[in-house]
Amino acid sequence: MAYHSFLLEPISCHSWNKDRTQIALCPNNHDVHIYKKDGTKWTKIHELKEHNGQVTGIDWAPESNRIVTCGTDRNAYVWSLKGEVWKPTLVILRINRAARCVSWSPKENKFAVGSGSRLISICYFEQENDWWVCKHIKKPIRSTVLSLDWHPNNVLLAAGSCDFKCRVFSAYIKEVEEKPGPTVWGSKMPFGEVLFESGPSGVSGGAGEGAGGGWVHGVCFSHSGNRLAWTSHDSTVAIAEGGKTSTISSLSSETLPLLCVSFITENSLVAAGHDCYPVLFVYDGTKGSVTFGGKLDVPKQTSQRGISARERFQNLDRRATSSETTEQGLESLHKNSISQISVLEGGKSKCSTFCTTGMDGGMVTWDVKSLESDLKDLKIV
Amino acid sequence: MSKNNDSNQFRKVDVDEYDENKFVDDEDNGESQVGPDEAEVDSLIRQGNLMEALQAVLKNPPINTKNQNVKDRAEALMLKVLSAFKSSDIEKAVQSLDKNGVDLLMKYIYKGFEKPSENSSATLLQWHEKALSAGGVGSIVRVLTARKTV
Numbered sequence: 001m002a003y004h005s006f007l008l009e010p011i012s013c014h015s016w017n018k019d020r021t022q023i024a025l026c027p028n029n030h031d032v033h034i035y036k037k038d039g040t041k042w043t044k045i046h047e048l049k050e051h052n053g054q055v056t057g058i059d060w061a062p063e064s065n066r067i068v069t070c071g072t073d074r075n076a077y078v079w080s081l082k083g084e085v086w087k088p089t090l091v092i093l094r095i096n097r098a099a100r101c102v103s104w105s106p107k108e109n110k111f112a113v114g115s116g117s118r119l120i121s122i123c124y125f126e127q128e129n130d131w132w133v134c135k136h137i138k139k140p141i142r143s144t145v146l147s148l149d150w151h152p153n154n155v156l157l158a159a160g161s162c163d164f165k166c167r168v169f170s171a172y173i174k175e176v177e178e179k180p181g182p183t184v185w186g187s188k189m190p191f192g193e194v195l196f197e198s199g200p201s202g203v204s205g206g207a208g209e210g211a212g213g214g215w216v217h218g219v220c221f222s223h224s225g226n227r228l229a230w231t232s233h234d235s236t237v238a239i240a241e242g243g244k245t246s247t248i249s250s251l252s253s254e255t256l257p258l259l260c261v262s263f264i265t266e267n268s269l270v271a272a273g274h275d276c277y278p279v280l281f282v283y284d285g286t287k288g289s290v291t292f293g294g295k296l297d298v299p300k301q302t303s304q305r306g307i308s309a310r311e312r313f314q315n316l317d318r319r320a321t322s323s324e325t326t327e328q329g330l331e332s333l334h335k336n337s338i339s340q341i342s343v344l345e346g347g348k349s350k351c352s353t354f355c356t357t358g359m360d361g362g363m364v365t366w367d368v369k370s371l372e373s374d375l376k377d378l379k380i381v
Numbered sequence: 382m383s384k385n386n387d388s389n390q391f392r393k394v395d396v397d398e399y400d401e402n403k404f405v406d407d408e409d410n411g412e413s414q415v416g417p418d419e420a421e422v423d424s425l426i427r428q429g430n431l432m433e434a435l436q437a438v439l440k441n442p443p444i445n446t447k448n449q450n451v452k453d454r455a456e457a458l459m460l461k462v463l464s465a466f467k468s469s470d471i472e473k474a475v476q477s478l479d480k481n482g483v484d485l486l487m488k489y490i491y492k493g494f495e496k497p498s499e500n501s502s503a504t505l506l507q508w509h510e511k512a513l514s515a516g517g518v519g520s521i522v523r524v525l526t527a528r529k530t531v
Contacts, residue, residue: 118402142404143404163404213526233526234526234527235519235522252519252520253517253519254517254519254520255518255519256518256522
């Protein structure tokens with residue numbers, strides 16, 4: 001588990017290149033910095049300055065090596081590497097509020113931008129005019145779109161938004177692709193069609209009292225695309241399986257709200273948020289239940305030295321407990337909320353390393369194998 | 382200087398009502414919810430069967446109804462049950478609740494904090510401590526983010 005502190009400012013968003021040697025991140029300002037890994041050190045090699053507002057989303061397409069960034073200045077830019085320099089191309093999104101999140105589709109021929117204008121812009125490149133064109137998905141979104149994730153078939157898109165719902169839309173663009181085959185989520189997929197919408201949370205059990213839910217912060221499709229997980233601001237995590245619309249399993253967790261989630265195998269997911277450490281959840285497809293798998297963090301180093309009587313009273317005075325730990329801060333690696341998780345190696349079906357960045361300006365790479373051996377009760381199915 | 386003698390009734394217009402993009406919650410039919418059964422809960426308290434009383438008062442929470450009276454009555458009833466418990470029994474009672482029960486209990490506790498009466502805060506704080514160890518911070522987050530409160 002390597003912790004690297006990039007800066008003191010929060011990292012708003014980040015993205016890795018294909019071979020994981022370079023990372024593009026936004027240090028909470030209008031720029032994007034690209035760092036290159038030299039052994040254990042990171043050196044800044046590029047600064048992408050074009051946005052007029054904070055950059056809220058970055059995605060690096062692995063195959064075509066293009067970076068798309070979006071920001072609060074209501075714009076998105078597609079950057080291509082020409083020689084040693086990254087050159088931007090403006091994409092007109094036609095939104096009148098900030099863009100919040102951006103994601104390349106699996107085939108990298110289009111990308112989706114979620115914004116505060118209560119719509120999703122699907123942008124694709126038009127060869128004749130040599131520019132990026134966008135189409136909007138508006139209905140029935142009623143508030144800011146906070147997070148996006150593409151289905152592996154390049155057509156379906158999951159969106160979590162501030163109107164407390166998680167939806168699956170079809171983003172089929174006939175100009176760039178052929179008609180997709182049927183999936184578990186549905187077979188008719190015209191552009192903008194809603195194939196799935198989560199009801200108010202609390203669907204599984206609980207006499208209807210869990211109505212309302214919270215903003216949906218993070219969404220993630222599983223590797224096969226048959227399962228969709230989302231985390232919400234009311235400290236719940238929920239998983240839905242395509243096809244059986246009534247089986248949404250949700251778990252009300254005991255932690256603070258989780259901001260980001262990712263599948264690491266078909267049955268397990270890792271989520272992290274305001275509690276500053278990632279947690280593991282295990283989904284049982286046969287029972288349709290989500291269970292808490294464990295807290296993923298470095299094991300606590302218990303101090304062996306004794307504590308003098310004077311210190312005990314001092315602790316009582318200062319902190320109302322005479323406990324031994326003299327640590328003032330959190331015992332987790334991250335010292336502030338974790339805002340983004342990305343899978344590094346292994347993909348979403350057999351992830352072996354993943355990375356988290358947060359508001360403390362630090363980035364941690366987590367190794368699944370060593371987590372499994374360090375934390376004894378952990379089982380990643 | 383000239384004085385503005387025209388009507389300034391326009392200042393009293395609520396412009397947000399006319400915003401076509403205004404977010405309206407899904408209307409839920411809550412008229413059928415009447416809150417927990419008072420007679421049943423009272424009799425259980427008198428019998429001394431406090432565990433059952435707690436289960437009974439947590440049934441039928443008046444969550445969706447807009448009728449303020451129903452909510453007030455439910456809250457008063459809840460307070461009666463909570464105060465009837467002995468301090469040592471609180472933990473056992475909380476353990477007997479399932480996850481949704483703990484969340485609902487937290488909602489009532491915070492509702493009770495809003496209108497403190499003489500002894501209510503002390504009992505509520507004791508219940509809060511036990512409910513917190515059972516439900517974790519997540520249950521408090523759910524009280525804060527719930528759109529429809531008890």
